[in-house]
Amino acid sequence: xxxxxxxxxxxxxxxxxxxxxxxxxxxxxxxxxxxxxxxxxxxxxxxxxxxxxxxxxxxxxxxxxxxxxxxxxxxxxxxxxxxxxxxxxxxxxxxxxxxxxxxxxxxxxxxxxxxxxxxxxxxxxxxxxxxxxxxxxxx
Amino acid sequence: xxxxxxxxxxxxxxxxxxxxxxxxxxxxxxxxxxxxxxxxxxxxxxxxxxxxxxxxxxxxxxxxxxxxxxxxxxxxxxxxxxxxxxxxxxxxxxxxxxxxxxxxxxxxxxxxxxxxxxxxxxxxxxxxxxxxxxxxxxxxxxxxxxxxxxxxxxxxxxxxxxxxxxxxxxxxxxxxxxxxxxxxxxxxxxxxxxxxxxxxxxxxxxxxxxxxxxxxxxxxxxxxxxxxxxxxxxxxxxxxxxxxxxxxxxxxxxxxxxxxxxxxxxxxxxxxxxxxxxxxxxxxxxxxxxxxxxxxxxxxxxxxxxxxxxxxxxxxxxxxxxxxxxxxxxxxxxxxxxxxxxxxxxxxxxxxxxxxxxxxxxxxxxxxxxxxxxxxxxxxxxxxxxxxxxxxxxxxxxxxxxxxxxxxxxxxxxxxxxxxxxxxxxxxxxxxxxxxxxxxxxxxxxxxxxxxxxxxxxxxxxxxxxxxxxxxxxxxxxxxxxxxxxxxxxxxxxxxxxxxxxxxxxxxxxxxxxxxxxxxxxxxxxxxxxxxxxxxxxxxxxxxxxxxxxxxxxxxxxxxxxxxxxxxxxxxxxxxxxxxx
Numbered sequence: 001x002x003x004x005x006x007x008x009x010x011x012x013x014x015x016x017x018x019x020x021x022x023x024x025x026x027x028x029x030x031x032x033x034x035x036x037x038x039x040x041x042x043x044x045x046x047x048x049x050x051x052x053x054x055x056x057x058x059x060x061x062x063x064x065x066x067x068x069x070x071x072x073x074x075x076x077x078x079x080x081x082x083x084x085x086x087x088x089x090x091x092x093x094x095x096x097x098x099x100x101x102x103x104x105x106x107x108x109x110x111x112x113x114x115x116x117x118x119x120x121x122x123x124x125x126x127x128x129x130x131x132x133x134x135x136x137x138x139x
Numbered sequence: 140x141x142x143x144x145x146x147x148x149x150x151x152x153x154x155x156x157x158x159x160x161x162x163x164x165x166x167x168x169x170x171x172x173x174x175x176x177x178x179x180x181x182x183x184x185x186x187x188x189x190x191x192x193x194x195x196x197x198x199x200x201x202x203x204x205x206x207x208x209x210x211x212x213x214x215x216x217x218x219x220x221x222x223x224x225x226x227x228x229x230x231x232x233x234x235x236x237x238x239x240x241x242x243x244x245x246x247x248x249x250x251x252x253x254x255x256x257x258x259x260x261x262x263x264x265x266x267x268x269x270x271x272x273x274x275x276x277x278x279x280x281x282x283x284x285x286x287x288x289x290x291x292x293x294x295x296x297x298x299x300x301x302x303x304x305x306x307x308x309x310x311x312x313x314x315x316x317x318x319x320x321x322x323x324x325x326x327x328x329x330x331x332x333x334x335x336x337x338x339x340x341x342x343x344x345x346x347x348x349x350x351x352x353x354x355x356x357x358x359x360x361x362x363x364x365x366x367x368x369x370x371x372x373x374x375x376x377x378x379x380x381x382x383x384x385x386x387x388x389x390x391x392x393x394x395x396x397x398x399x400x401x402x403x404x405x406x407x408x409x410x411x412x413x414x415x416x417x418x419x420x421x422x423x424x425x426x427x428x429x430x431x432x433x434x435x436x437x438x439x440x441x442x443x444x445x446x447x448x449x450x451x452x453x454x455x456x457x458x459x460x461x462x463x464x465x466x467x468x469x470x471x472x473x474x475x476x477x478x479x480x481x482x483x484x485x486x487x488x489x490x491x492x493x494x495x496x497x498x499x500x501x502x503x504x505x506x507x508x509x510x511x512x513x514x515x516x517x518x519x520x521x522x523x524x525x526x527x528x529x530x531x532x533x534x535x536x537x538x539x540x541x542x543x544x545x546x547x548x549x550x551x552x553x554x555x556x557x558x559x560x561x562x563x564x565x566x567x568x569x570x571x572x573x574x575x576x577x578x579x580x581x582x583x584x585x586x587x588x589x590x591x592x593x594x595x596x597x598x599x600x601x602x603x604x605x606x607x608x609x610x611x612x613x614x615x616x617x618x619x620x621x622x623x624x625x626x627x628x629x630x631x632x633x634x635x636x637x638x639x640x641x642x643x644x645x646x647x648x649x650x651x652x653x654x655x656x657x658x659x660x661x662x663x664x665x666x667x668x669x670x671x672x673x674x675x676x677x678x679x680x681x682x683x684x685x686x687x688x689x690x691x692x693x694x695x696x697x698x699x700x701x702x703x704x705x706x707x708x709x710x711x712x713x714x715x716x717x718x719x720x
Contacts, residue, residue, distance in 0.1 A: 014422050014423050014424040014431035014433075015423050015424055015426075016424035016425070016426065016427065016428050016429050016430075016431060017237070017426045017427060018209070018363075018427065018429050021206075021427060022359075025349060025352070025355075025356060025359070026356070029348055029349045029352045030346055030347060030348050030349060031141070031206070031207060031240070031241070031347040031348075031349055032241055032343075032344065032345060032346050032347055033237070033241070033294075033295060033343075034241075034295065034344045034345075034346065035346065039294065040294070041293065041294045042293075042294075108346045124363060124429075126367050126372075126429035126430075126431070127431070
C-alpha cells in the first residue's frame with residue numbers, strides 16, 4: 001500500500017530541524033538544511049508557532065505536474081509526484097504552481113526539490129509531529 | 140572546515156569595516172571550538188589593555204562536529220572578561236552553530252570599534268557592517284524583531300544581540316542568541332557594547348555535500364537512537380533542568396538568601412514540578428538536538444486596571460530559578476518569571492544578577508549601605524523592588540548601582556561585606572553549595588564556572604571524601620571538557636558522547652583521529668587557556684574564598700576553610716607540573 005507523509009502533529013514541534021537535516025542527508029547527501037523537501041519555519045519569530053511546509057500529496061489533479069512543460073513530474077501512487085531529473089529543464093514552473101509553497105528549487109542542481117514521501121523525516125522526528133499514512137492507490 | 144585541512148577564520152574590523160578570510164592549517168591541531176577560539180584569543184588579545192579597549196578581540200567558533208551530529212549544537216565565544224579581567228569563555232546554543240557552519244566559517248574574530256552603533260550581517264556572498272543608530276537603546280526582544288524584519292534568511296538565520304545592559308557595559312551583560320539562548324556569563328554583552336556592536340545576523344544556506352554518506356549516516360543513526368532512547372531525553376526534556384531544585388533543596392545544597400541558608404523553606408513553590416504545573420507552555424530545541432530542553436514558562440500580568448492583562452512567555456532553567464529565586468528569597472514561579480523577563484530584556488547574566496542582588500540585600504540589611512544608595516529598600520522576597528534594582532544596575536543609576544554593575548567582588552571592595560560576596564575569583568557563584576568539589580572546581584576552573592569541570596557533580600557522585608581523588612577528578616574533567624568543547628558537544632549529552640562515539644563520529648567525516656590524540660587535544664587546549672590566564676595576571680594562589688561558604692552547611696555537611704585552601708594549593712601544584720611538562 002502506498003504511504004504519504006502527514007504533518008498533523010506540528011503543535012508538538014520543538015524546532016530541532018532533525019527532519020530537515022535527515023531529509024537533506026538521505027535524499028541529497030548534503031549537510032545543508034536548504035536541500036530538504038520539508039521546511040520547518042516559525043511564524044512570527046521564535047515566539048511564534050512552528051509550522052511545516054511540505055508536499056501534501058495531492059490526488060487526482062497535481063498542479064505541479066500540470067505546469068511542467070517537459071513531463072518531468074509523474075504522478076506518484078497514493079498522491080504527489082515523482083521527479084524524473086533527466087526530463088527536467090529547470091524552468092521553476094512547478095515552484096509557482098504549488099499553491100501550498102511545497103516545491104523549493106535547488107539552485108546548485110537547477111532542479112526542484114520534490115518530496116518523495118520516503119518517511120525519513122517521520123522516522124527521525126523525536127516528538128511525533130510527522131507520521132506516514134497508508135493510502136489507497138489512486139492511479 | 141569540514142572535509143578540508145584548515146580552519147576558516149573570518150576577521151572583521153569594526154573600525155575600518157575591512158574583512159579578511161584566512162585558511163589556517165596550523166589550527167587543525169586544536170580541532171575546533173574552544174581549541175581554535177583559545178588560540179585565536181591568545182593571538183589577538185592585548186593583555187596590557189583594559190578588557191573593554193576597542194582593540195580587544197571577540198572570538199566565536201563552532202566545533203568539529205557542529206550541526207553534523209545530534210546534540211552538537213553550541214557555539215563558543217571567547218574574549219577578555221570585563222567581570223574578572225581574565226579569560227572570558229561562554230557557550231550558546233540556538234541556531235548559531237548551524238548558520239555559521241552553513242555560512243562556511245569555522246571562526247570569527249571581531250576587533251576594533253565602530254564609529255557609530257552598528258550591526259553585522261553575514262550572508263552567503265557578503266559580510267557587511269550596517270547602521271544601527273536607531274536600534275541603540277532597544278531591549279533584546281525589540282532588536283531581535285527589527286533585525287528579523289529587515290534581514291532575509293528566515294529559517295536559516297541566527298540573530299545574536301545585546302540589550303541596554305550591554306550598551307552600558309555592565310560587566311556581566313549577556314548576549315541573546317535566537318530569543319531563548321544566551322552567551323550568558325562573564326560579560327560578552329559589554330564587550331559587544333564597547334565595540335558599538337548591537338547585533339549580528341548570520342544566514343547559513345550553503346550546500347555542503349556529504350563525502351562518505353554510508354559511514355556518516357550509520358554513526359548519525361546510532362547517536363540519534365542513543366540520545367532519544369536513553370534517560371537524558373526524559374530528564375532534560377520532561378521537567379528540564381529545574382527538576383534539580385527539589386533534590387538539591389532536600390539534600391541541603393540549594394544556595395538560599397545569599398547563602399545564609401542551604402535550604403529554601405519555599406523550595407516546593409519554585410521547583411521544576413511547580414513550574415511544569417503552573418507555567419510551562421512549550422518546549423523547544425536548539426537546531427540539531429532531538430532532546431528539546433528549552434522550557435518556556437508563561438505568566439499573566441495586569442498592566443492596567445479594568446482587567447487589562449497580557450501574557451508573558453520566558454525561558455527558564457535551573458540556574459535562573461536559583462539565582463532569581465532561592466538566592467533572593469523569591470517564593471513563587473510567577474515572580475521568578477517576571478525577574479527573568481527583566482534580565483532577559485535588559486540583557487544581563489541571570490546568575491550574576493541574582494548573586495549581586497543577594498549581596499546587596501544583605502549589605503542593606505547590615506547597614507553597609509543606606510536607602511539613599513539603594514533607592515528602594517531591598518529585602519529577600521521583594522520582587523517589585525528587585526525589578527527596579529535590576530533596571531538601576533543596567534542603567535548604572537548611581538554610584539552604588541554602578542558598583543553593582545561591576546559584580547559582587549568590586550562592590551564589596553568599595554562597601555565591605557567581602558565575607559558574604561558570593562563569587563569565585565570574581566565570577567558570581569552557580570547554584571550549588573554541594574561541597575569541596577564545587578569550591579575547588581569554581582576557584583580553579585579556567586573561567587570559574589561550575590561547568591568548567593563539574594565540581595558540583597563530583598561532590599554528589601564521590602562516595603568517600605578524598606583530597607587526592609577530588610583534585611584528580613576535577614583536573615581530569617577540566618581537560619576532558621576542553622576536548623568535548625572542541626567539537627562542541629552540549630554537555631547534557633556528555634554521557635552519550637564517550638570516547639568511542641566521538642572517534643567514530645570524527646572518523647566518519649574524515650578526521651583520522653585516535654584516543655591518544657583526543658587526550659593530547661584536551662591537554663593542548665587547557666595549556667592554551669592557562670597561558671592566557673597567566674598573561675592576564677591570574678594567580679590561583681591569590682584566590683580568596685568568601686567566609687560564608689564555611690558558615691552555612693553544604694550538601695556534604697560543614698565545610699572547612701583550611702581544607703579548601705589546601706585543595707586549591709594541591710591543584711595549583713598539579714598545574715605547575717602540567718604546564719612545565
